[in-house]
Ligand SMILES: [Ca+2]
């Protein structure tokens with residue numbers, strides 16, 4: 272076979288799955304009552320050695336959930352390719368040089384076809400150092416956030432309802448999920464696939480109908496989200512993560528979208544950070560502060576701007592909630608003390624709106 276390696280460039284989204292799981296009563300739109308179920312063992316490679324199951328392409332269940340603001344679509348797999356505790360599985364993939372698996376969750380609202388997508392690419396060296404770092408997240412609304420839960424073999428893709436153009440009370444119909452595993456070669460036809468369910472569709476899901484999902488309680492706030500930076504220099508953004516809930520939350524900070532050549536690190540020099548934000552006390556929200564330091568390349572041109580999207584994510588009952596802020600760094604000449612131009616005032620945040 273005359274294959275040629277084809278490079279596929281993907282932006283790696285750094286997300287760590289917080290594995291906070293709590294017992295709860297069976298409710299629709301969760302792992303207890305998934306809208307979609309599918310047999311295991313039906314994603315196979317037929318030629319090598321013979322009907323070899325590709326466990327991380329094998330969908331076993333899928334469900335939707337929402338908190339009235341964000342829709343989460345969760346795909347449960349037989350095994351995770353990103354799970355470093357599955358060596359036999361890695362061996363198979365190393366042998367087959369499979370490098371990409373695309374997962375899609377499809378549904379229809381008011382005759383409009385919607386989808387969410389997680390794209391997995393095995394990074395080098397493998398396995399990836401950071402859980403979730405090998406995934407990118409997309410949706411029919413544009414961008415999306417995602418959470419990987421290696422412990423439960425789930426991928427959860429999160430999109431604001433508003434971005435999808437759907438509202439509480441709408442009914443999502445024609446639910447189905449697909450997976451497709453590819454070799455990174457010129458012939459990009461999948462070597463293993465799954466569809467769940469095998470035929471037709473899963474159960475309908477009513478937006479806002481799941482219940483049992485808490486209102487988002489974490490808000491990422493940044494008092495100045497646009498700053499100036501000289502070529503080769505750093506600029507630091509101070510952030511506050513508020514918790515308006517009655518329990519503390521483990522919040523994962525991550526960023527995405529930084530242009531090539533630029534750098535960004537949270538306190539301690541990491542690309543992600545996990546902090547515990549205390550519960551609200553009386554009427555005073557709990558909070559923790561954090562900093563993101565953005566570095567401009569020495570070759571950055573004056574006038575150039577770099578935007579980085581910072582996301583604070585926490586997980587409750589397998590449903591993740593996110594709050595994000597877009598931070599922009601504008602390149603100015605060294606010694607130019609012109610104040611940052613854009614929106615220095617007040618808090619700039621994508622706050623989870625109050626639930627009615
Ligand atoms: Ca399956």
Ligand SMILES: [Ca+2]
Pocket residue numbers: 309310313465466467468469
């Ligand atoms: Ca199937």
